[in-house]
Amino acid sequence: MQIILISDHLAVAKKLSIETAHIVAAIIVVLCIICGFSALFARLSIALRLPFVEHQIVEMKDEDMIAREAQYERNLQALATNVGQLQAKLTQLEGMTRHFSEQTGIKLPEVEHTEKSSGQGGAYVPAPLSEENLHKEIDALSIQFQKQTIALGMLESGLRERMVRRELLPSIMPVKGGARLGSPFGPRNDPFGRGLAIHEGLDFVALYGTEILAAGAGVVVNAGYHPEFGNMVEINHGGEMITRYAHMSALKASVGDVVRHGQTIGLLGTTGRSTGPHLHFEVRVNNVPINPNKFLAP
Numbered sequence: 001m002q003i004i005l006i007s008d009h010l011a012v013a014k015k016l017s018i019e020t021a022h023i024v025a026a027i028i029v030v031l032c033i034i035c036g037f038s039a040l041f042a043r044l045s046i047a048l049r050l051p052f053v054e055h056q057i058v059e060m061k062d063e064d065m066i067a068r069e070a071q072y073e074r075n076l077q078a079l080a081t082n083v084g085q086l087q088a089k090l091t092q093l094e095g096m097t098r099h100f101s102e103q104t105g106i107k108l109p110e111v112e113h114t115e116k117s118s119g120q121g122g123a124y125v126p127a128p129l130s131e132e133n134l135h136k137e138i139d140a141l142s143i144q145f146q147k148q149t150i151a152l153g154m155l156e157s158g159l160r161e162r163m164v165r166r167e168l169l170p171s172i173m174p175v176k177g178g179a180r181l182g183s184p185f186g187p188r189n190d191p192f193g194r195g196l197a198i199h200e201g202l203d204f205v206a207l208y209g210t211e212i213l214a215a216g217a218g219v220v221v222n223a224g225y226h227p228e229f230g231n232m233v234e235i236n237h238g239g240e241m242i243t244r245y246a247h248m249s250a251l252k253a254s255v256g257d258v259v260r261h262g263q264t265i266g267l268l269g270t271t272g273r274s275t276g277p278h279l280h281f282e283v284r285v286n287n288v289p290i291n292p293n294k295f296l297a298p
């Protein structure tokens, strides 16, 4: 762009050329001036405490603060509700643990029950609602949950131990499908007519060849022929407890076998000193005969 200036005084024409760069530079200068004035005005407004501007700033700050506080209160309330729900669940958990302990007879360490966990209910909201109180409640909850975890762990190990003991105890009827009691435990007349004798086990009468089962889990410590007991198996169940299965027609276990409760160890027969097909079953603790009925499940 070119502009021609004519001066009366000099009566000569002067030619100016304006390029795009000049226009851009002019715009930048104008913008800088506007920004500078704005900043100066804002600074002066605060420095000179112009009433209108100051009021606007204070109002904006107040609104921001109120919004932040409202958001904080909402967050705190939501957290308190969550804490309340957790406490309600903990109360339930404590109740269930106590009930389970009473039902199973498995003793648990005394747990300090809070007022809230003594059979009452409902969501708990600490009062006054404050961040500090909430932190305290969360810490207390954490400790209570840890105690519950320990109590539940003890219940689990107690039950597991009980299950193992039950597995080991000779509690299963050793004749598959059941049998008729031929001769009880205790004194009786000797079946071979030799007078009063002590019967150290139970005689179960069933069909020849019926499967004979391990009454409890254990290790086979004897499997072979005995002059009086015929084909016989003895199982050690731990704690000096042994079960004896006699007069079998066949053996299905060997010395050293680990058998589970209910596993087939032989077949019913009449070998040894026997008058007919039956199983002679004994339970011995420290080699003393015990009435098997004390262990067999009804």
Ligand SMILES: [Zn+2]
Pocket (backbone or CB within 6 Å): 183, 199, 201, 202, 203, 279, 280, 281
């Ligand atoms: Zn017998």
